[in-house]
Amino acid sequence: MTDAVTADGLVKHYKEVKAVDGVSLRVPEGSVLGVLGPNGAGKTTTVRMLTTLIRPDAGSATVAGADVLRDPQEVRRRIGVSGQYAAVDEHLTGRENLEMVARLYHLPRGEAKARARELLAQFRLEDAANRPTKTYSGGMRRRLDLAGALVARPPVIFLDEPTTGLDPRSRGDMWEVINDLVGHGTSVLLTTQYLEEADRLADNIVVIDHGQIIAEGTADQLKAQVGGERLEITVADPALLDQAGDILAGVGDGAVETDRHSRRLIVPVSGGTQSLLAAVRRFDEASITVQDIGIRRPTLDDAFLSLTGHRAEQSEQSDEADVDNDNDNDEQLELAR
Amino acid sequence: MTTEQLTTGQIARPSAIGSFVSDGLTVAKRNLIKIRRVPDLLIFTTLQPIMFVLLFGYVFGSLAGSGASVQAGYREFMMAGIFTQTIIFGATITGYMMAEDMQKGVIDRFRTLPMHPSSVLFGRTLTDVLNNVIVLIVMSLTGLIIGWRLHGGALHALWAYVLMLLFAYALSWLFAFVGLRVRSPEVVNNASFMVIFPVTFIANTFVPSQNMPSVLKTIAGWNPVSTITQSARENFGNLYALKGNPQPTHAQVDKQTAYTWALQHPDLYTLIWTVVLLAVFVPLATSAYKKAVAK
Ligand SMILES: Nc1ncnc2c1ncn2[C@@H]1O[C@H](COP(=O)(O)OP(=O)(O)O)[C@@H](O)[C@H]1O
Ligand SMILES: [Mg+2]
Numbered sequence: 001m002t003d004a005v006t007a008d009g010l011v012k013h014y015k016e017v018k019a020v021d022g023v024s025l026r027v028p029e030g031s032v033l034g035v036l037g038p039n040g041a042g043k044t045t046t047v048r049m050l051t052t053l054i055r056p057d058a059g060s061a062t063v064a065g066a067d068v069l070r071d072p073q074e075v076r077r078r079i080g081v082s083g084q085y086a087a088v089d090e091h092l093t094g095r096e097n098l099e100m101v102a103r104l105y106h107l108p109r110g111e112a113k114a115r116a117r118e119l120l121a122q123f124r125l126e127d128a129a130n131r132p133t134k135t136y137s138g139g140m141r142r143r144l145d146l147a148g149a150l151v152a153r154p155p156v157i158f159l160d161e162p163t164t165g166l167d168p169r170s171r172g173d174m175w176e177v178i179n180d181l182v183g184h185g186t187s188v189l190l191t192t193q194y195l196e197e198a199d200r201l202a203d204n205i206v207v208i209d210h211g212q213i214i215a216e217g218t219a220d221q222l223k224a225q226v227g228g229e230r231l232e233i234t235v236a237d238p239a240l241l242d243q244a245g246d247i248l249a250g251v252g253d254g255a256v257e258t259d260r261h262s263r264r265l266i267v268p269v270s271g272g273t274q275s276l277l278a279a280v281r282r283f284d285e286a287s288i289t290v291q292d293i294g295i296r297r298p299t300l301d302d303a304f305l306s307l308t309g310h311r312a313e314q315s316e317q318s319d320e321a322d323v324d325n326d327n328d329n330d331e332q333l334e335l336a337r
Numbered sequence: 338m339t340t341e342q343l344t345t346g347q348i349a350r351p352s353a354i355g356s357f358v359s360d361g362l363t364v365a366k367r368n369l370i371k372i373r374r375v376p377d378l379l380i381f382t383t384l385q386p387i388m389f390v391l392l393f394g395y396v397f398g399s400l401a402g403s404g405a406s407v408q409a410g411y412r413e414f415m416m417a418g419i420f421t422q423t424i425i426f427g428a429t430i431t432g433y434m435m436a437e438d439m440q441k442g443v444i445d446r447f448r449t450l451p452m453h454p455s456s457v458l459f460g461r462t463l464t465d466v467l468n469n470v471i472v473l474i475v476m477s478l479t480g481l482i483i484g485w486r487l488h489g490g491a492l493h494a495l496w497a498y499v500l501m502l503l504f505a506y507a508l509s510w511l512f513a514f515v516g517l518r519v520r521s522p523e524v525v526n527n528a529s530f531m532v533i534f535p536v537t538f539i540a541n542t543f544v545p546s547q548n549m550p551s552v553l554k555t556i557a558g559w560n561p562v563s564t565i566t567q568s569a570r571e572n573f574g575n576l577y578a579l580k581g582n583p584q585p586t587h588a589q590v591d592k593q594t595a596y597t598w599a600l601q602h603p604d605l606y607t608l609i610w611t612v613v614l615l616a617v618f619v620p621l622a623t624s625a626y627k628k629a630v631a632k
Contacts, residue, residue, distance in 0.1 A: 051449045053630050073451055081449040085631070087442035091374040092367060103363045104450045106356065132374060148446065 003062075004029045004156045004187030005050060010059035012045050012211075019045040021211035022059070027156075027189050027204075032182055034202025035191040036300070042211040043191035044084055047160045050189070051081045064156045064187075080149030084160040086141040087148075090134035094125050094144050097133060098151060105152040119147040123177065139170025146177065157181065159190040163197060175200060195300035205300075207307060215307050222303045230296050231269045231279060236289040238263050244288055251279045269295070357453040364447075364460025365467070368434070372468065382468055386423050386476040393419055394483055397543055401579065409484050413578035416485045417497075417569035418542030420476060421562055424505040425537060427469040429529040431461050432512030436522040442631045455623050462509040469505050473498055488574025497572035504565055504607055507614035514622040517629050542566050545579065547596055558597035561610040567595065568603035 005027035012020040020042040027033040035043050048054045050061055052072035061068040064078035088097050095116050102112035120129045123143045133141060142162065149157055162178065163171040178201055182188060192198050198205050199219045206216040215222055231252060235244050238260065245256045245265055252267030252275065259265075269275035276295050283290050372378050394412040401411035435458075438444045447457050477485075487494045516525050539556050540546060546557035557563050570576045576594065599606040 048445075048630060053445060053448055054628075076449055076451040079449065081446070083442050083445050083631070085442045087446040089367065089371070089443060090441075091371045096367075096370060100363060100367050101446075101450070104360055104447070104452050106359075106451070 002029050003027060004031075005033070005061070005063050005189055007046075007050060007061040008059055010046065010049055010061060011057045012049060012054065013057055018211045020049065020056075023208065023211070023213055024059075025206050025213070025216075027187050029187050030182075030185045031203040032178075032188040032190065032201055034198035034205045035189065035208055036193070036195065036198045036205055036304075037191070037208035038193055041208045043208060044160055045211075046208070047081075047158050047189070047191060051079060051158050052076060064154075077152075078154055078156060080152065080154040080157045082142075082146045082149040082157075082159050082162060084164070086138075086145040088133045088136075088141055088144050091132055093130050093132055094120060094136070095129045097144060098147060101148045102151045107152070115151055119150060123147045137170070139166050139173060142166060142170070142174060143177065146174075150181070154186075156187045157189070159188065161191055161193065164193065171197075195304060199300055207304065209308050215303070219300060222300060223298045225303060225307070227268070227298060229269055229272060230266050231275055232264060232266045232292075232294055232296050233279065233283075233290055234262065234264045234292040236263075236291050240288050241265070243286065244283065247282045247286060247288075248279065251275055251282065263291075353453060357456050357459065360452045360456035361459035361463060364457050365463045368461060368464035369467065372464075382472055383475050386419070386472050387479045389419050389423060390416070390476055390479045390483065393543060410578045410580070412480075412483055413485050413575045414570070415543055416480045417566045417573060417575060418540075420473065420501060420569060421566045422533075422537040422542055423472055423476060424469045424501050425508060425533055425562070426529075427472055428465055428505045428508035429512050429525065429533070430468060431465050431509040432516035432525040432529065433522045434461060435513050435516030436519055436525050439517065439629055439631055440521060444626070444629050445631050448627075448629070454627055455619075458510070458513050458622055458626055461513060462506060465509040466502055466506055469502055473501070485575075489572050493572040493574070497569040500568055500604060500607055501565055504561065504611050507611045507618070510618040510622050511614055514618050514625055517622065517625040536560065537562050540566060541594070545594060547593055554596075559599050561607055564599050564603035564606045564610075567600050568607060571603070
């Protein structure tokens with residue numbers, strides 16, 4: 001399989017700040033690479049080097065087969081870029097913005113108009129098409145900006161934090177749009193601070209911090225790096241904690257961790273749901289009332305914590321004792337900005 | 338699949354010159370839409386010059402003397418000066434707009450498009466010219482209403498306007514460079530006021546410079562603002578308006594008002610400035626543009 005994007009040893013330093021410090025990555029054609037990292041990790045700088053906006057101090061890169069350093073103009077013909085802040089002209093209408101971009105991609109006038117109309121429909125901006133974009137909501141601006149990146153149907157798209165600052169609903173809309181793109185075979189490199197977003201959209205993830213890649217793989221591989229599944233239970237009666245611990249030792253395949261204060265027990269398991277059912281059966285036989293029980297897989301957040309030693313989002317609160325792991329809780333994502 | 342994707346994604350490759358011109362016009366069109374949509378800008382563009390003509394004409398005019406004809410003579414005299422000052426302010430719009438586009442990420446977007454690298458600047462500076470043409474028309478009409486007359490013939494007047502627009506165009510490139518290098522549009526505004534007011538006042542724009550104290554007189558004598566004004570006065574036939582006797586254009590050089598070589602050859606001197614400004618700031622602005630990214 002060919003790669004839509006390759007980067008080898010990209011470096012960009014600003015005086016003391018090692019904004020990007022040796023980043024190498026690949027985006028196989030037709031796939032989505034998620035570049036995941038906290039604020040200041042070097043995501044935007046990486047995207048700017050790949051999209052010809054800034055020259056790297058060292059390293060090389062190709063995009064859609066064109067060399068970023070030697071043939072930037074050719075790269076520009078083959079990419080669509082949506083930057084971190086929606087770069088739409090607020091005094092122009094949505095339609096005028098798209099037509100202008102289409103003309104600057106050198107589409108003939110008629111084609112530019114047709115393409116703008118098509119994109120406005122696709123991004124549900126038809127009703128607002130003839131309004132200046134300063135009347136648009138943040139989500140609409142973002143969508144228009146993304147539409148601008150798609151005007152010339154480029155084979156490779158770069159999206160720098162496409163949902164940062166959006167409310168959960170607009171974020172959901174954006175995810176749909178991006179998923180749609182990928183369905184049509186476009187290669188995408190997107191950056192994000194949101195673990196959930198990378199998990200949802202990306203085929204492959206690189207985790208970046210302080211300008212360096214600290215881990216890469218699929219979401220599952222990254223989670224596996226932090227360890228496997230664990231069974232967590234909370235018992236009703238603190239007096240039965242030891243007895244419950246003995247039972248869990250029989251079900252799991254590792255040491256049982258006991259938290260007396262919260263009456264919680266955690267044990268590594270390998271049998272997934274089978275282990276869960278076995279535990280439930282044995283607790284039932286022993287007449288121990290279980291308040292809460294669940295299999296907990298490590299989240300990307302856990303992965304990030306164990307890889308970097310700090311959480312991905314500084315302002316994020318530590319998660320409560322929620323045992324279920326497969327819901328899309330938007331609340332915790334709202335805080336980062 | 339690979340090749341098909343790449344080819345559908347590829348964009349027609351116009352010639353460099355074709356792209357330069359058409360991209361520049363696309364950008365200029367965008368700027369014109371903006372002028373139309375932002376009323377402040379439109380008001381600024383049309384009302385401010387009217388206000389200047391009236392204010393300067395009647396307030397400073399009263400300094401010239403007490404007779405009505407003397408004051409009317411001053412109004413004729415100062416028109417060329419106000420024209421010059423106003424079109425110089427017009428050139429700062431480019432600086433402001435470039436800084437704003439940088440800040441908002443619009444330049445980032447342009448720079449990832451397969452455009453000719455100078456076309457954004459070309460489009461932007463071209464918009465200033467169009468803007469200045471509107472301003473000159475409005476000011477000229479206002480001037481005609483308050484009694485300003487051309488005594489030098491239409492062709493000479495036309496040449497005066499062209500020279501002003503050329504010089505302002507070169508200045509637009511200077512301001513484009515400044516706009517690309519500062520942190521915010523407000524900086525351009527404040528800085529340009531700080532610079533443009535002294536530069537346009539230490540000149541023969543509003544008062545004859547030969548009576549200034551010696552240092553100022555010398556600066557004014559070599560200030561291109563003075564030479565544009567001088568040229569316009571000659572071409573409009575307003576050179577002797579202060580003395581109450583309008584003269585035909587290009588009368589013999591008046592040793593009193595034209596006390597430097599620059600003032601004796603105002604067209605040539607202005608053109609030299611224009612060419613030098615362009616030669617310096619077109620490459621500088623282009624190279625700043627090629628490196629510009631939103632902060
Ligand atoms: N033009 C610049 N000048 C100085 N420092 C910069 C510049 N651009 C980025 N940086 C610094 O480089 C680091 C990485 O920035 P960036 O790539 O924007 O991170 P991210 O997009 O992941 O938040 C930050 O510490 C930032 O302050
Ligand atoms: Mg960023």
